[in-house]
Amino acid sequence: MFNKMYIKSVFKHYINKKMLKLGLGNASVPSFHGERKHLTVLFSDIFSFIYYLVKQLPEETVSNLGEYFTEMVDVILRYGGLVDKFRGGDMMVEFGVPIHFPDHAERACLAALEMVRSFDRLRERWMQEGKEVFDIKIGINTGDMIVGNIGSKHIFDYTVIGGAVAFGVRLRDINQIYPTANHIVISEFTKNELSDEIVTRELDTVRVKGWNKPVAIFELIGEKDYFTYPDEYLPHFNEGIAKYKNQEWDRALSEFKKALNFKEDDLSKMYIKRCKHFKKYSPGTEWDGVFMLRIGGT
Numbered sequence: 001m002f003n004k005m006y007i008k009s010v011f012k013h014y015i016n017k018k019m020l021k022l023g024l025g026n027a028s029v030p031s032f033h034g035e036r037k038h039l040t041v042l043f044s045d046i047f048s049f050i051y052y053l054v055k056q057l058p059e060e061t062v063s064n065l066g067e068y069f070t071e072m073v074d075v076i077l078r079y080g081g082l083v084d085k086f087r088g089g090d091m092m093v094e095f096g097v098p099i100h101f102p103d104h105a106e107r108a109c110l111a112a113l114e115m116v117r118s119f120d121r122l123r124e125r126w127m128q129e130g131k132e133v134f135d136i137k138i139g140i141n142t143g144d145m146i147v148g149n150i151g152s153k154h155i156f157d158y159t160v161i162g163g164a165v166a167f168g169v170r171l172r173d174i175n176q177i178y179p180t181a182n183h184i185v186i187s188e189f190t191k192n193e194l195s196d197e198i199v200t201r202e203l204d205t206v207r208v209k210g211w212n213k214p215v216a217i218f219e220l221i222g223e224k225d226y227f228t229y230p231d232e233y234l235p236h237f238n239e240g241i242a243k244y245k246n247q248e249w250d251r252a253l254s255e256f257k258k259a260l261n262f263k264e265d266d267l268s269k270m271y272i273k274r275c276k277h278f279k280k281y282s283p284g285t286e287w288d289g290v291f292m293l294r295i296g297g298t
Contacts, residue, residue: 034146034147034150036144037096037145038096039094039096039104039142039143039145039147039164040107040140041092041165042092042111042139042140043090043091043092043172044093044139045089045091045136045137045172045173046134047175047176047183048134049088049089056132060131064126065089071119075118076093079095079108080101080104081093081094081095082094082095084159084160089134094145094159095108105142105190106193106194106198109220112184113184115136116138137176137183137185138175138184139168139173139175139185139186140168140185140187140220141165141168141186142187142193144164145161146160146161146162163210163211164189166211167210170208170209170293171186174217174293178203178217178270179266184220185203185218185220186217188215196224199223201221202216202238203219204291205245205288206290207290214288229263230262233259233262233263233265236258237268240271243255244271244274244275244289247283247287249275256268256269256271256275
């Protein structure tokens with residue numbers, strides 16, 4: 001049996017110290033056998049990271065990334081996330097391990113929103129200092145994942161693997177296709193576990209490589225009393241999505257145009273183009289409203 005001191009020594013660099021102290025009794029001991037757990041995974045990355053790298057000296061890049069990751073990790077730790085790994089401009093985070101919280105999906109979403117706000121402040125300061133800046137993208141998914149020490153007995157990593165994890169990466173990269181205010185895309189599985197305090201809007205229903213079932217995807221907008229879009233905008237946009245899926249192209253067009261009266265929005269414009277296309281070239285009665293996305297690796 002592993003004692004609390006051992007668990008503390010393993011996870012002290014990855015999660016908030018206060019939360020670790022409070023949750024030691026529920027912390028999962030690292031295992032090579034792996035176990036299935038229902039968790040939430042968050043992936044963040046930098047848009048066009050390679051292009052950002054070539055614009056400045058390596059020393060400046062390392063310094064800026066260090067400042068950026070410090071800001072992001074501070075936010076993640078406050079919400080109980082486990083910082084898994086960094087790779088270039090990419091970061092992988094789990095919520096729900098090693099300490100289980102039933103609201104891990106909501107914690108991940110609140111952390112993501114705060115990450116964006118914190119990054120916006122950092123980005124503004126960089127701009128004032130004349131530094132190169134970048135944008136970030138975030139994907140969040142909730143589901144069953146395998147947790148454990150992955151690797152050899154000499155070199156290993158405490159992490160999560162599985163289809164739900166891979167889909168989290170897809171959601172992060174979907175930001176390249178769907179223009180959103182916060183650059184945060186979540187799955188229906190995450191949305192289904194959120195309280196009414198979190199505001200979202202449906203983006204689409206998609207199929208992605210490696211995941212055959214269609215999944216509804218959503219933009220994470222913000223907290224109920226603190227979000228980006230005007231109150232009048234969302235009802236028209238949401239009604240437009242409903243009419244679009246029902247192949248009521250004229251009514252969908254009308255709703256998306258009404259939405260644009262309240263906010264200039266590239267996503268509404270994207271759906272207007274789709275509606276005009278399908279009005280001219282009918283997708284047929286068997287069309288299920290699902291959009292096939294060719295994005296991501298294997």
